[in-house]
Amino acid sequence: MLEVHIVISPVPAQAVVRPNAYAKGGSFNNPDLLWYARAVAAMQRRPLADPTSWRSYAAIHGFDQQTWAGIGFWDANEPQPAPAVQTKLWAQCQHGSWYFLPWHRGYLLAFEAVVRDAVVAAGGPADWALPYWDYFENGQDAIPPAFTKDAQGWPGPGPNPLFVDLRFGSDPVSDGSVSGTDINLSAMAENHFVGNANGAIPGFGGPRLNRFDHGTFPHGGLEQNPHDLVHVLVGEPDQQGPPGLMSSPDTAALDPIFWLHHANIDRLWEAWRRTDPAHTDPTVQRWLQGPTDRGFAMPLPGGTTWTYAPADMDALTALKYSYEDLTSGTAPPATFAARLERLGAPEPAAGGTTVPEDSNVELVGANDQALAMVSAGVRTTVRLDAAVRDKVTASLTDVAGGGTPDRVYLDLENIRGPADGVTLRVYIDLPEGADPADHPERLAGSVGLFGVTAASRRDGRHGGDGYTAVLEITRTVDDLHLAGGLPDGLDVTIVPRRPLPPGMELSVGRVSVYRQGR
């Protein structure tokens, strides 16, 4: 074997623009989707041993032999990539850390290069770019029609390569929208890219972590919502069906919609950077140079392997791609200035300054025991420590004197169970016996349990601690404060979006409240 070092990267020869997938209604009349489908079909025909095959590229995101075999994507008798190749390339995705966004940007870039190569080989345009799915735009919250079972206009040969049976469980043509009830753009209001795994929102991009970690918790703001929720809502099973491919990191990239979802997440990162001068990526070497123990590596057309670090993912101009639109479906729902005004600040703040990055985070209270989830939902009381609750009250009161109010979070800690595809809705102070659907104003937020099954395995990479979610409940706490004061406890109701499959054991280790402020 002769090793030859050459200069090559997935950066396109000419600058390209990633388009909205809903051009021409998101059907096969959209040439971007038609060429994508042709390239996907070509990759799906390649053998698994080819690192640029569809399945091998999906395995870069995540791979579990037993799971893949169970859904027909793995055959032990089929030639496999060499063990060294599997070790180097497979199961790399970075979740729950500040590497989530840069790792996925490089993954998309390399995938796009492989697809473009197949597009060109089939006679398509050399400037083809990956479309994005803007599910926050009006009328675009359903999967683009070209990806559905009933898609019209696929010229063949063979079945529509953009459709997979394992989407929406066993009912793949049901309402495919990712409900606006569950997903939101609150993360776009985060001022800091990086945070910590200590009870508060772990930043826009994720908590600080120095090593390569193929999945840990909690997830960063953008990752938890909308990223996780879109994964889980697209892969949500019904009563009979197994979870869809998108609901688990180990299978998600097998679904062709995965790549359009992540193009939108990547677009949201770029939009976040451009909305405020304070919105910057980390500048410390530990982020720029990537994990200390392992690099990121992607196969490219022609048998090359490209390695990269977060520093290389910093500027779209250097990467020679941009997005058709960076404003549509990217604006956060509320501003900090509006919050101050509600709390009676003398002069509304001009900018978006919230509590500073080095603020204290501390526990305010928690419920007293683990919860076993049932389809009808569970209710618990989070007891608040009087002294810490008074700190929160003081900070809210001080706003009138120019102080910075605390932010407050509700954590669902150590959620465990084989519950890929489950979305939990969390309500605060729901009237006893009320139907949650009648009280959307009490909804604190939703949690898509993306990766919970793997995180619940005692011998899995997360030690069995499960999924920990963080929901900001600052608005609810503000309302309680303005209505007369914070109570001794918060009644929290957790309801699965859909009934749990019979026999599913799903538990929440603790429900807790944290404050972040002085």
Place this chain on the structure above:
Amino acid sequence: MAAGSQDLAQVRGTLVTIAAAAWLLIGVDTVSMGGSAGHGDAAAGGPLELVSLAAGLLLMLAAMMLPLLAAPVYHLWSRSLARRRGRVITLFVVGYFAGWLAAGGLLTAVAGTLRHAVPGPALAVVVASMLVWHTTPARTRCLNRTHSHPAQPAFGLAGDVAVLRFGLTHALWCIATCWALMLLTLVAGPRAEPVVMAAVAFWLVAERLERPAPPRWGLQIPTTVARQVLRGRPPASALRGRTRRTAS
């Protein structure tokens, strides 16, 4: 640096400082008295010897085990009411060291018995036992459990009892993982003991840096530390030519 990072650094710094002080005392003890930490002979002991044995074991455990506790201690620090942090961490450490002291006494007795019964091959017996244990899936399973950080009640007696139990449980998984290495330390003899202790402590830290892994037969070598050392800093820029092509 964000507040959480400062807290984590503070927790790590405190534990490492205490461990370093313990190592210093062990070093002084070795130089001045020929070494006694943790390898007394319980069978020969009256109360004073037992106290001496416990003190030696505590010193040994502080030196070797405290750096391993950064993750669970930070977990408790960040997930407890601020006014209860000191109490919670103290109870965890008490539970943890109580478990280890009991196991350490037992291991010391076993080491003493081995040294008396088979003075020559004692070390070889322990090394063989260690190698066998380290190749079993059961050991990996125990090691995986040391990564578990369960949620704890936040208030009152229930919180106290739960965290004490967490400390004890954490110790039990730790003991199940490390008993053979600790036995090796105890049979090494006074002269070799500090060196073996240091080597074992390094191994334990390196092993704890690994993520949990599927249990399987075979010696599991921790590689994260080595990869960090070998990798150092990644080359400057991927886009300036770090692509490798393998051609036949």
